[in-house]
């Protein structure tokens with residue numbers, strides 16, 4: 280692995296902000312650290328950056344121990360949530376800053392800045408000052424500035440969270456494209472599941488300083504290891520109280536079974552079909568391209584997602600089927616917590 284964390288911990292008094300984290304990140308990987316507020320995402324990123332000193336544990340880049348290497352000597356590019364550009368410098372000067380202080384030749388700096396302006400779609404904005412740019416443009420400058428020095432690792436701390444939804448979506452795609460075209464290993468902190476699902480090769484999902492699961496978005500969504508992951512990434516209908524269910528997965532006392540809303544099938548009056556239950560429509564949300572329906576069955580509410588509009592009536596009788604091969608099993612217990 281290119282970046283390797285070994286039993287890394289950071290305590291602030293009694294708070295174990297990062298608690299014994301061990302993981303590896305590959306050379307061209309885009310990894311997102313995801314989790315609820317206070318779970319230790321930023322602290323983990325700051326430990327990697329060298330902005331925070333580990334209480335215990337080690338980290339290695341290309342087998343080189345980084346523990347005693349100060350942040351400015353690690354050769355990483357960092358982009359924070361607030362744009363933190365130099366307000367009295369133009370876009371060109373901001374992007375070229377790292378190269379200027381490294382005393383690179385002027386023509387080399389100009390060439391590199393131009394390349395980066397194209398890469399982050401800021402052609403023609405080069406002589407503007409930060410206050411003359413939109414939030415999205417400022418964050419593009421911050422990313423170009425971080426990339427200018429060809430960092431060994433790019434670290435992004437919630438870089439999109441201050442932007443409005445539409446700009447965020449555009450920048451998601453752009454950042455991913457830039458990362459892939461340069462093949463630069465990237466670690467990004469986010470609390471936005473959509474961002475992590477759409478941008479990351481792998482997601483590190485944290486809770487209370489601990490990594491609950493690390494894997495591809497597909498693995499986390501379709502094979503959640505425990506109830507926290509199952510409920511944190513999208514919605515999971517828990518089916519533990521449904522009697523006589525046929526399932527393809529192994530189950531036991533310490534596991535729950537569940538099904539995603541988009542896998543529940545609405546059937547017509549056919550209780551003979553396997554895993555079919557009668558219920559009542561409780562609530563409908565037609566969102567346009569997809570719609571959500573809450574169905575009350577077996578004393579619990581099941582969420583169903585369908586494409587297009589749902590033309591049903593509240594209180595209507597309805598039949599739901601849980602296809603056996605779509606039912607997943609995951610641990611009831613969450614690492615470090617009782618549920």
Ligand code: ATP
Pocket residue numbers: 291294295296314315316317318319320321322323470
């Ligand atoms: P958010 O999404 O809200 O930014 P986060 O997942 O990034 O949260 P951290 O900022 O890493 O979480 O904080 C993890 C825990 O460590 C929290 O309980 C926080 O209060 C605590 N913490 C972080 N920095 C410090 C500090 N400098 N001094 C004391 N406690 C801290």
